[in-house]
Amino acid sequence: MAGSVQLLCLATNSGVPLYCRSKGESRQLPFSVIGSLNGVHMFGSNQDVLLTSTCTDNTRVCWRVFRDSITLIVMSSEEDASDLYLSRLLDNVFGAMVLVIGLDDLVNLKNVERLKRELRACYKLIDSLLTASDWIGDLTLCVDCIVSPDAAILQEALEVFVAAAQSNFGCLMVMGKVVVATEKWWRLAAQEVVLLTWLVGSLAPNSSRDYPIYLPQGSPTVPHRLLTFQLVPGVDVCLLCGPTPSLQQVQTELVERFWNPVLEPLKTCLSLHQCTFPICIPLHHSIIGLLLINREQNKNLFTLQPHGVESSQLPATVLSPERRRSVLRQFYTLAVSAYFPAEASEDKPAVLLEEFHAGFTHSPTECYVAADDHKSYGIQTRQHQLLLTFTPETPTFTLRNIATKTLNLLTKEVPF
Incomplete structure (x- = not known):
């Protein structure tokens, strides 16, 4: 499950590196590797080919050019890395750069050395986007909330x-x-x-x-x-x-x-920081991770402790918080990529879709996964998405009933 992430920022026209940020056990990339990663993208562009992503046995790479001025490249060997996550990560990183130093200096690259110095003010925010945390808004594009x-x-x-x-x-x-x-x-x-x-x-x-x-x-x-x-x-x-x-x-x-x-x-x-809602709400004991999204208001509730129980008090079979976080992020990515595609709009980027098998004509509103160490279930309605992670002992035939009752309970008891 452990892995590393490398983020590169370059001036598009010159290929000059502006910064490199990393997460995990990753070493500074040599200039030759940075040049090769940028060069293959530039070669494709010169041939009218848009190279957005590729993957090897253990690493996924994504490229994005913003405003014909800034090129961002991200490489990840993390288990829960996906094109959807990495694409949204690059969007968020460029947004973070604009948030802190403004668009003018990023578009009009007159002094590269000065821009490098200005970009240092973005490092804490960018590093937080690279690091797993108690937030999930970087992936869902919704605001993490507490009720x-x-x-x-x-x-x-x-x-x-x-x-x-x-x-x-x-x-x-x-x-x-x-x-x-x-x-x-x-x-x-x-x-x-x-x-x-x-x-x-x-x-x-x-x-x-x-x-x-x-x-x-x-x-x-x-x-x-x-x-x-x-x-x-x-x-x-x-x-x-x-x-x-x-x-x-x-x-x-x-x-x-x-x-x-x-x-x-x-x-x-x-x-309420960890649970995100009052613990008096009686959730089913088998739920070990919860993500509730209000699609209309771009808000979400995300918790790995839905019962307000510390990890040390949980049974030994329950996944670690890090594993639960990874599982829920992977399940969200699967659900919105394959089963719950959002309609593209001016303020929400189109979701990267996976093709269904031929003959699959309806739009699913529910999906589930049964793995060795957990089970997951997701429901989408017009206003909400609910994604739950369960203990592996939970009978598969009960997942839908528990998820439906949980959604009704949360949307009635919680003003969200």
């Missing part, structure tokens, strides 16, 4: 706080997952909201920040200010604003005034 029983109280506090700060864009975040947000925050492009949460989650904890950012789709050339304030350790409130107000003004005049009265609900949110 709090005090959501109404926190929403009201957020609305008045954001209005007092002369903004319309704000959200409350716990360990990189959104609890509540303003209506206009949710109106941002899905990738922008995902990258903003990953950016905050990837930065070192700080009592407050005033961070210049660009919106990859909404404002790629004009910067905004991202203000963040730590309310309690692990809980941040975020604002998008223009030149005013100042960080100090919001910190001294507004933060304590609006958030001190809801201190206890904030602490309660922190306890």
Whole structure:
């Protein structure tokens, strides 16, 4: 299951490497290898052939060119690597570069050495996209969320706080997952909201920040200010604003005034970080991983501890958190690539499809996998996708019934 990932960024016209980031036990690639990887793509392009991906026995490689200016190449030997994941990874990496330094410097490559220095500011965010974590929004293109029983109280506090700060864009975040947000925050492009949460989650904890950012789709050339304030350790409130107000003004005049009265609900949110929803919801004991996606609102709930149980308390036969994460990501990739294809639209890239066998004419709404160490079941409705991982002892004939009841329970009990 262990593997490595290498990400290369080059100037398209010159082939000059701008940076190389890696995950796992991977060594710095020699320049000759980098040149060969770029050269084969350029050769294909000169022959009117678009080379997007290839694979060897143990490595998958993907290429993408953005704005005829930046070439990104990713190589992965991880078990759960797929063309879908790697393609979305490259989209997110370029989006991260635009988010942090803006589009102008990426399109107008006048000074390569200066661009290399500027791109260092992107490294923490890019590294977080390469690293397995408690988030899955990089793959689903939906925002990782937490459902709090005090959501109404926190929403009201957020609305008045954001209005007092002369903004319309704000959200409350716990360990990189959104609890509540303003209506206009949710109106941002899905990738922008995902990258903003990953950016905050990837930065070192700080009592407050005033961070210049660009919106990859909404404002790629004009910067905004991202203000963040730590309310309690692990809980941040975020604002998008223009030149005013100042960080100090919001910190001294507004933060304590609006958030001190809801201190206890904030602490309660922190306890929901792993489970993502109140543990009083009675899920079936055989479920060991859960991904619920709201397709209309581009949100998801993702947990490897659906019962709020620590790994040390689980039976020895239950998969490790790392294996559960990999299994759920692989199952999501299989489901949306082969069985639940999304309709291509202006704001959502077309999913990479796998061809069905001849004669397969209907559109499936459910699918399952039965493996040696786990079982998985997925359901798609007009509004939701639910993907579950089960213990291997769970009878296969019961998966559909458990999954259907779980979807009904979550969509009724959880306002999601």
